[in-house]
Amino acid sequence: MNNSDKKDQAIVIGSSMAGLITARVLSGHFNRVILIEKDQLVDTPKPRKGVPQGYHLHGLLAQGRTTLEAYYPGISEELVADGALAGDMGETMRWYHFGGYKKKFTSGLNGLLMSRPLLETHVRRRTLQLPAVTLRAGCLVRGLISDASGRCITGVDLETGTQDGQREQLMADLIVDASGRGSASLRWLTTLGYAKPPEEEVKIDLSYATRLYQRKPAPANETEIIMIAPQPPHDRRAGAMFPIEDDRWIVTLSGLLKDTCPTDEAGFIEFSKSLCAPDIFNMIDQCEPVSDIVPYKFAASQRRHFERLRAFPANYLVVGDAVCSFNPIFGQGMTSAVLQAQAMDECLQKADTLDNLWKPYFNRIADVVAIPWQAATGEDFRYPGVQGKRPPGIGLVNRYVKAVHRTTHRDTVVYRAFLDVMNLIRGPQSLMRPAIVWRVIRDVMKHQLSPQR
Ligand SMILES: Cc1cc2nc3c(=O)[nH]c(=O)nc-3n(C[C@H](O)[C@H](O)[C@H](O)COP(=O)(O)OP(=O)(O)OC[C@H]3O[C@@H](n4cnc5c(N)ncnc54)[C@H](O)[C@@H]3O)c2cc1C
Numbered sequence: 115m116n117n118s119d120k121k122d123q124a125i126v127i128g129s130s131m132a133g134l135i136t137a138r139v140l141s142g143h144f145n146r147v148i149l150i151e152k153d154q155l156v157d158t159p160k161p162r163k164g165v166p167q168g169y170h171l172h173g174l175l176a177q178g179r180t181t182l183e184a185y186y187p188g189i190s191e192e193l194v195a196d197g198a199l200a201g202d203m204g205e206t207m208r209w210y211h212f213g214g215y216k217k218k219f220t221s222g223l224n225g226l227l228m229s230r231p232l233l234e235t236h237v238r239r240r241t242l243q244l245p246a247v248t249l250r251a252g253c254l255v256r257g258l259i260s261d262a263s264g265r266c267i268t269g270v271d272l273e274t275g276t277q278d279g280q281r282e283q284l285m286a287d288l289i290v291d292a293s294g295r296g297s298a299s300l301r302w303l304t305t306l307g308y309a310k311p312p313e314e315e316v317k318i319d320l321s322y323a324t325r326l327y328q329r330k331p332a333p334a335n336e337t338e339i340i341m342i343a344p345q346p347p348h349d350r351r352a353g354a355m356f357p358i359e360d361d362r363w364i365v366t367l368s369g370l371l372k373d374t375c376p377t378d379e380a381g382f383i384e385f386s387k388s389l390c391a392p393d394i395f396n397m398i399d400q401c402e403p404v405s406d407i408v409p410y411k412f413a414a415s416q417r418r419h420f421e422r423l424r425a426f427p428a429n430y431l432v433v434g435d436a437v438c439s440f441n442p443i444f445g446q447g448m449t450s451a452v453l454q455a456q457a458m459d460e461c462l463q464k465a466d467t468l469d470n471l472w473k474p475y476f477n478r479i480a481d482v483v484a485i486p487w488q489a490a491t492g493e494d495f496r497y498p499g500v501q502g503k504r505p506p507g508i509g510l511v512n513r514y515v516k517a518v519h520r521t522t523h524r525d526t527v528v529y530r531a532f533l534d535v536m537n538l539i540r541g542p543q544s545l546m547r548p549a550i551v552w553r554v555i556r557d558v559m560k561h562q563l564s565p566q567r
Pocket residue numbers: 127128129130131132133150151152153163164165167170171172173174175253254255256292293294295322410412433434435436442443444445446447448449451
């Protein structure tokens with residue numbers, strides 16, 4: 115649809131990362147876009163109830179940053195002016211994985227380090243500056259409104275929060291559900307007589323524990339991202355930390371398969387000591403804690419295959435974690451949300467009508483989420499205790515990827531190829547290019563045949 119035939123009104127349910135970027139995209143196709151958010155929102159960067167993961171370390175991948183920048187030109191600079199730190203990912207990452215540190219180099223991939231609330235606050239500010247977009251905060255969507263046939267969604271039933279239980283019906287030409295992994299879409303759609311999409315689940319029983327530390331006066335100049343990956347299949351503990359705004363470190367420790375990090379001071383420190391490398395313990399040992407230790411539990415990665423449905427109501431779409439939510443350790447969720455919104459934009463540009471938009475849209479985003487899903491679940495399947503449908507040949511793939519990781523300890527060409535995949539710039543098949551395979555084989559022959567941890 116081009117500008118001349120803009121539709122009248124769109125509604126987006128949920129005003130977190132997926133909802134905000136979707137509203138940005140829809141503002142190019144609709145005269146009015148209404149974001150509906152159950153939380154009351156403030157313009158200062160603070161974690162909030164509807165986004166409890168906001169307390170925890172959130173990395174934005176290079177592809178996510180580039181695409182975000184395309185929709186919000188200058189946003190990286192604005193974030194840096196507000197305390198975010200920018201740096202080259204190859205230079206700033208101290209990453210321990212499979213028995214060694216990846217070799218540092220200038221990768222040309224630029225990352226931004228900040229808290230999740232700071233990022234969301236900036237994206238929200240920029241979205242709400244768009245004349246087409248308005249926010250209804252403190253409003254809970256209770257259900258969908260359809261036409262008499264049930265074939266078309268025409269609006270939402272809102273609990274406005276102004277008075278106890280006060281309800282309002284809000285109508286629109288398109289409604290997009292961006293309400294996260296707890297989305298009620300499946301329930302709402304089954305009430306209207308639609309089948310549930312086939313769902314994949316990979317049960318990982320992951321726990322997070324996060325604490326903030328002051329960067330000054332101790333290692334104030336360090337601007338490194340430290341990542342310590344676990345050594346599967348026995349070791350289940352990981353840790354990551356990086357500097358964020360206001361001269362703080364954010365430190366997240368995690369354990370898979372119920373290997374839970376304690377939330378008391380001594381237990382947190384002990385857990386950091388037990389990681390495969392001492393870097394996080396050494397750093398936090400010198401720093402002053404400035405927050406409580408906040409826990410989070412993530413039972414399973416989940417993917418809903420809306421693209422496999424035969425019937426779906428017109429004028430309704432789903433985006434973000436409500437479609438697919440991954441093991442957060444791989445930092446892919448926000449980038450996946452941005453790329454899904456971009457796919458929606460492209461589908462809207464090509465569509466003559468909204469009626470059948472769901473088909474091309476869900477097909478496109480199935481391709482978008484397939485790559486991060488494969489990457490995240492593939493790594494998780496290294497653990498025999500992880501439950502889920504293992505793809506054929508995963509053992510062989512994982513052995514090759516392990517050799518790739520070990521090669522990155524020495525070879526920056528292979529490391530760059532790996533970073534491209536990790537940042538969702540290229541698909542995993544790019545690691546099978548002859549030039550990369552050859553370098554990996556050469557490294558295996560030279561360095562990896564002796565017994566390693
Ligand atoms: C512990 C953890 C760490 C993570 N780390 C990373 C990371 O490092 N990098 C990364 O890219 N991603 C990470 N993610 C994933 C990332 O947080 C999400 O992918 C991202 O927030 C996009 O999600 P979303 O907008 O679809 O949903 P959410 O962020 O869950 O937001 C849903 C929104 O909808 C609102 N809402 C829900 N129901 C209703 C309703 N009925 N009516 C009105 N409003 C409603 C909620 O209040 C909320 O604002 C992490 C996730 C977790 C759990």
